C-alpha cells in the first residue's frame with residue numbers, strides 16, 4: 001500500500017511523536033485534533049469523513065501506515081490537500097513512514113465525534129426511513145438508532161432491524177426521558193417543520209433533514225440537509241461542463 005512518502009509530512013512535532021508508542025501518539029493527536037475542530041471548513045470536514053472511511057478500510061486490510069499520496073488517491077484529492085487537512089489536526093506524518101493509520105483514525109474520529117456513542121432517533125418510517133433503519137453502517141461510526149416514530153397506525157408497534165417504531169404522538173414524552181442527541185427526519189416536507197420544532201423542544205442537538213424544506217431552528221441546534229435531487233443537479237452540471245470542454 002505504501003508509496004514513497006512526501007518530505008513535507010515530517011515536522012519537528014512529528015519527530016517527537018515518532019518515538020512514542022502508537023497508542024499514546026494516537027491519544028495526543030486526538031487531543032490536538034479536538035482542539036483544532038473549531039477552525040475546520042465544511043469542505044475539510046467532508047474530506048475528513050472520506051479519509052476516515054478509507055482509513056478503516058486500510059486498517060481492515062492490516063495496513064499500519066499510509067502517506068498523503070496514497071490517501072489522496074483513495075479519495076481523489078491531491079496529496080497537498082491531504083497534508084493541509086491533516087496538519088489542521090496536528091502534525092502527525094513522518095518522513096519515510098507517512099501517517100499511522102491508527103493514529104489518524106483516532107484523531108479524525110475525535111473531530112467527527114465518532115469517539116463517542118450518539119443516540120439517534122428516526123422520524124418517518126416510509127421508504128427512505130425504512131432503508132435508513134436497515135443500514136448497518138451507522139453503528140460502526142458510533143451512531144445507535146434507539147427508536148423510530150411514525151404516525152401511521154399500520155407501522156406503529158413494528159420493529160425494523162431491531163429498532164422499535166412508536167406512535168409519533170408519544171414522541172415528545174419519550175424523547176424527554178430517552179434524551180437522544182440526534183434525530184433523522186424522513187417525513188413529508190409539509191410535516192417536517194412541526195416535527196423539527198418538537199425535536200427542538202426536546203433539546204435535540206442536531207437534525208439530519210431529508211425533507212426538502214428549510215428548517216429555521218435556534219442556533220444551538222445543528223442541521224444538515226441531505227438532498228439527493230440537488231446532488232443529481234450538481235452531477236448534471238458537472239457532466240454538462242465536461243461535455244463543453246470536449
Ligand SMILES: NC(=O)c1ccc[n+]([C@@H]2O[C@H](COP(=O)([O-])OP(=O)(O)OC[C@H]3O[C@@H](n4cnc5c(N)ncnc54)[C@H](O)[C@@H]3O)[C@@H](O)[C@H]2O)c1
Nearest residue numbers: 124125126127128150151168186187188189211226227228
Ligand atoms: N433527501 C433526499 O435525498 C430524499 C430522498 C428521498 C426522499 N426524500 C424525502 O424524505 C421524506 C421521506 O420520503 P419517503 O419516500 O420515505 O416518504 P414516505 O411517504 O414513504 O414516508 C414518509 C413517512 O413519514 C410518516 N409521517 C408522515 N407524517 C408524520 C408525522 N407527523 N410524524 C411521524 N411520521 C409521519 C408517514 O407515515 C410515512 O411512513 C420526504 O420528505 C421526501 O421528500 C428525500
